[in-house]
Amino acid sequence: MRRFCLFFSLAMIFILNSVPISAFAYSYGDPNEEKVAEVYKQMSEKLNEQPPNFAEARKIFETVKEEIDMHMGTEPSQAVLSALDKKDKKAVLKNMEKILVLNVARRLENIEKNFEQYDTSKRLLAKAFATYEALSPIVQAKDATLDKQLRDEFDKALQSLGNPGLFGVGEKKANKEQFKKSKDMILTSLQKQFGLKSLKVGHFSESETEKPQEVEKKEWTDLSELKNWIPIAILIVVIAGVVVYSWRRKRA
Secondary structure, eight states: OHHHHHHHHHHHHHHHHHSOGGGTSOOOOOOOOOHHHHHHHHHHHHHTSSSOOHHHHHHHHHTTHHHHHHHHOSHHHHHHHHHHHTTOHHHHHHHHHHHHHHHHHHHHHHHHHTTTOHHHHHHHHHHHHHHHHHHHHHHHHHOHHHHHHHHHHHHHHHHHTOBOOBTTBTOBOOOHHHHHHHHHHHHHHHHHHTTOSOOOOOSOOHHHHOOOOOOOOOSTTOTTSGGGGHHHHHHHHHHHHHHHHHHHHHHO
């Protein structure tokens, strides 16, 4: 029995050591790009051409118009389209920036509503941060200190989600109150910086309007990858071996 216990312990050490340290560290992971933020970047490129390419910018915007209307009502889209018709580059970009702020708010509000759902919350936070990344250069140009503070709050928000761990390894309790503090700081700052009167973003919840999309994962916990089942399979075999050996010993 001692030999099996020793073998079991060595196997556990091997399995845990084979897991990358980054798997237990806080990370935004590899989420899908936030479509609205990517559209903003593409529109900015077209509008910064000489002369500004309003026709292409409009085509790009129309790829997300339906989504924006669904989550934020029709007013934001109408403002962007009106500015495009008037060929007012400054107004187009300003209205798009406001839409990005609303998108951050939408993601963070839905995290609070689904706070106990770790995987969903982490995915939404990654999308909120991806949206902020598109706004960051503007914030930094106005107030570099605020940009750093906002990034710190996103990090705090991520930590507040906790971590369910795997087999109890890397487990960390969630802290909803800390998340709410970070969320309030982020949204209040963005609302002030971009001059929004309200951050109300519609009546659709994340779970009702979006199905989780496939995310390219590089973490060992992505069980869609066959190779990531190997440590689990080894652990199951070892446990089964110990159980069978103990059962035979009792019957002998």
